[in-house]
Amino acid sequence: MRTQVAIIGAGPSGLLLGQLLHKAGIDNIIIERQSGEYVLGRIRAGILEQVTVDLLEEAGVAARLHAEGTIHHSIELIFRQQRHAIDVHGLTGGKVVTAYGQTEMTHDLMDARQAAGLPTVYEAANVSIHDYDSARPRVRYEKDGQHHEVECDFIAGCDGFHGVCRASVPKGAITEFEKVYPFGWLGVLADVPPVSPHAIIYGNTERGFSLCSMRSLTRSRYYVQCPLDDKVEQWSDERFWDELRRRLDPETAQRVITGPSIEKSIAPLRSFVAEPMRFGRLFLAGDAAHIVPPTGAKGLNLAASDVKYLSQALIDYFAEKSDAGIDAYSARCLARVWKAERFSWWLTTLMHRFPDTEGFGQRVQEAELDYLVNSRAASTALAENYVGLPL
């Protein structure tokens, strides 16, 4: 088989890229290791920047997002048992974020891809990439015991942190930067109304970090910081709700509506960047190239901005035989990536309990939070980064 762009991975990066290329008349195939149901079963992000919403509009998949997503004008910070609002909308000249689950966005993209009859191979085994340094890259995979080969002009590595594309690049050609945090996030999804439907709440307490988020007006997503070696089985629903309440201010704690969890998982926190993001005719996009701790809600949004730059570069290449966008791809992405890395690391450091800093660390965090909510300059810096820096 032959195509213009072979996309590895059917997460948000791969699906969005496929849709934008299709809109521009560029052939593409997506090759995914898992089944479609498995991809949709992963509960992840929930907050979309305006840049991401605009891109979903451009891809023609934003109708349900506009109907069902919830617009947030502010975020709230809890520390010293009190809640403080940051007026993100007012501080950024009218910018907002939208609460809409990654699962729903993925669903919308899958539906659009299927409706357009575009080829997607799910449950592809032993995916491998070849000759991306030449003019004729190839992708091989196995499906139902048969070997397949796709010949293409470009390969887009949208296969996440554990994918095959970055791992295929020779060690000497890539530089990796990494920071691992000494805790994880325990997340619970439940069909109960969110305690704060119009603003995400981020909590700093002596017991650790907490986060109140949502997927809709009837579905809540909550997180608490937990030790890295904790197992989900150690956390009954009752224990989780009890711990969450203890990490909120008394008034918010009292308003939390609890119910049976429909998903519960523990995620480690990591900062990671691979440089560069292009190797000949192979491009990395999204989590394949970089990871942020989820505190800043930036991972999915960075994936979307990579895809914006990549789709534009490929469209220019095929329309005008121009290499300019392709040549600039890595540097353009990394400039935005490192700013989001910086912001996510900073907010993570400010909001979590670190094992080695004890009472001193807690007091310094509280002093910074106090400054943050009372200084217009500091609040503005937070707000600008939270809604997403301009492309």
Ligand code: RFL
């Ligand atoms: P994905 O979603 O990991 O998709 C990669 C796809 O590639 C497939 N794959 C392969 N396919 C073929 N061959 C192989 N060898 C393959 N290896 C892997 C995988 O099966 C998968 O389907 O990467 P992508 O598309 O780049 O998307 C990135 C986002 O998923 C990620 O950045 C966000 O979920 C991060 N994130 C958040 N981002 C936000 O912008 N806002 C948030 O509020 C937010 N909250 C979160 C988050 C991530 C979290 N976790 C669990 C890491 C909250 C959490 C808890």
Ligand code: PHB
């Ligand atoms: C989520 O809704 O899952 C979520 C929201 C905000 C974050 C991280 C995750 O910073």
